[in-house]
Amino acid sequence: MKARDYKLVVDGKYNRRAIMQRAWAYMxxxxxxxxxxxxxxxxxxxxxxxxxxxxxxxQISPVYTDYPKPVNNLRQALIDLNPTLRCYDSSWR
Structure with a gap:
């Protein structure tokens, strides 16, 4: 495959020319x-x-790079996924 200097994404848009050239190179x-x-x-x-x-x-948005940290507690992880599973205090106070 020839070395091409075309980028597939330029300024957040697809570069159709580069995509077609890559397809022809694959062919x-x-x-x-x-x-x-x-x-x-x-x-x-x-x-x-x-x-x-x-x-x-x-690269542009920090939202995509900040992944939640894994939780060691399975019960807490389930509560985070579905808040309706939260157990309330069952004491007789």
């Missing part, structure tokens, strides 16, 4: 496979572009 690379058509190559190129878009969004 040239996999022409020995009879089942590998241009539709398959285009699908693979769009998959690469969507992964690049996810990376771009993760």
């Amino acid at each position: 040239k690379q996999n022409k020995s496979f009879k089942w590998y058509s241009f539709a398959n190559a285009l699908k693979d190129a769009w998959t690469d572009a969507s992964l690049k878009m996810d990376e771009y969004k993760a």
